[in-house]
Structure formats: C-alpha cells, structure tokens
Amino acid sequence: MFTNYVFGVTAGNDVSERHWQSMDLQWLRGKAADGFGPVGPYVVTGLNYNDLQVQTRLNGEVRQSESTKNMIHSVDKVVSWLSRYFTLMPGDLIYTGTPGSTRGMKAGDIVEIEVEGVGVLRNRLVNSSGLKKSN
DSSP: TTTTOOOOOEOOOOOOOOOHHSSSSSSSHHSSSTTTEEEEEEEEOOOTTTOEEEEEEEEEEEEEEEEGGSSSOOOOHHHHHHHHHOOOOTOOOOOHHHHHHOOOOTTTTTEEETTTTEEEEEEEEEETTTEOOOO
C-alpha cells in the first residue's frame, strides 16, 4: 500500500457539467469551472482507504452506496500511475472517482457525499456554474 504517500482521506464532489462536456472541444470547463470541486469536511489520517463506505445522496435520496474496495482502480494503482506522469507534491488532491454510477443534478439540488470515518460534505447546486456550501 501507498500509506507513506497518502496523507489522508476526505470527501470530494467531482462535479461535471455534462452539456458543456458534450459541446466543448476540451473537458476543462465541464470538469473544472469555479465551484466544481468542493472538498471536506475534514482530512482524516489512518483510514484504510481501500475499504471505506462511500455514499452519495441527492436531495436525501441515496444514489450511490458502495465500498472503495469495489472501485475499478484502487487508490494505490491511481497514485502509482499518476506519479509516472506528474510530480506529486504534499497537499495535492487526487479525485479517485466513486464506486457506482452517477446521475444529473439541477439548480437547487442538495448533494451529500459521505465517506466512512470522514463525515458528510453537503452542497447546494446554485446553477450550472457551481455549488454553494450548505450549512
């Protein structure tokens, strides 16, 4: 395992604007517009990141609920592959993807990402250009 290289685990909402992705030459805008990558609520160390329950809720309805042990590529494999092409530095965040499928969202929706041992990241979709943190 890459426990010496992975500092900790947090929740992240890898927001994608599918319409922009289908219309644009490059996916940068559709994957990285302002507000598209919220993280939190904490970074937690010492967790077995290869076996954590991850749940995504949209307006309270469970849309994804799966263990990281069922991801297509393990965290170790992702870190190993990325390190061949990118200089990884302390503090870098790596979105590993989620086990399970996703669905579309609309303005006003509340998205909750819960990672076992970390807590819940909760955001309200403001419009198709970003999320607003919800208290």
